[in-house]
Amino acid sequence: DIQMTQSPSTLSASVGDRVTITCRASQSISNWLAWYQKKAGKAPKLLIFKASALESGVPSRFSGTGSGTEFTLTISSLQPEDFATYYCQHNHNFGPGTRVEIK
């Protein structure tokens, strides 16, 4: 089974910062990767699919890159509403999550 890892597990940042989260797969998954945002008490929200395709309605400050085994989610200028936990996903495997907290 393919394992997904994320780094860092927690990230402290300020409004306006550029933030990058890394996701790694234990073997090549081409570009079959999605990113989700999860806030406490809310449903997860799809941000990026196929590694780099922005889901409709998602702000353009979110972007995804990568292929094979290494992927990144970048928030170009962190906004107050972006403080949340972010998960990468390949098929039925979610990464452990990266919590983005206020510095």
Next chain:
Amino acid sequence: QMQLMESGGGVVQPGGSLRLSCVASGFRFSSYDMHWVRQAPGRGLEWVAFIHYSGNEKNYADSVKGRFAISRDNSKSTLYLHLDSLTTEDTAVYYCAKDRGSVVYYLDVWGNGTTVTVSS
């Protein structure tokens, strides 16, 4: 507006059973694969089960295989998850989610979740 609404959660004793429902609206339910995903308290997201839009193909996480059963009634735009032989490890918020494509596991519409608590 595409929406999913779960129901059926509650408190159940270990070894007990529950049936969760998820009613879809705003899209052609019968054309889309569907999933259940859960999040235990303080834990990350865990994929639970998948069902093909036809209902003919199903897949389960190893942690629930043989105990949970996913099904759907396309005439009622409703997805189900039958939970059996529950343990405290199954305590979680359960979400239903729509697949964006055909078995691509990109979950683009989610319900608000229903809480299952397994406790004696």
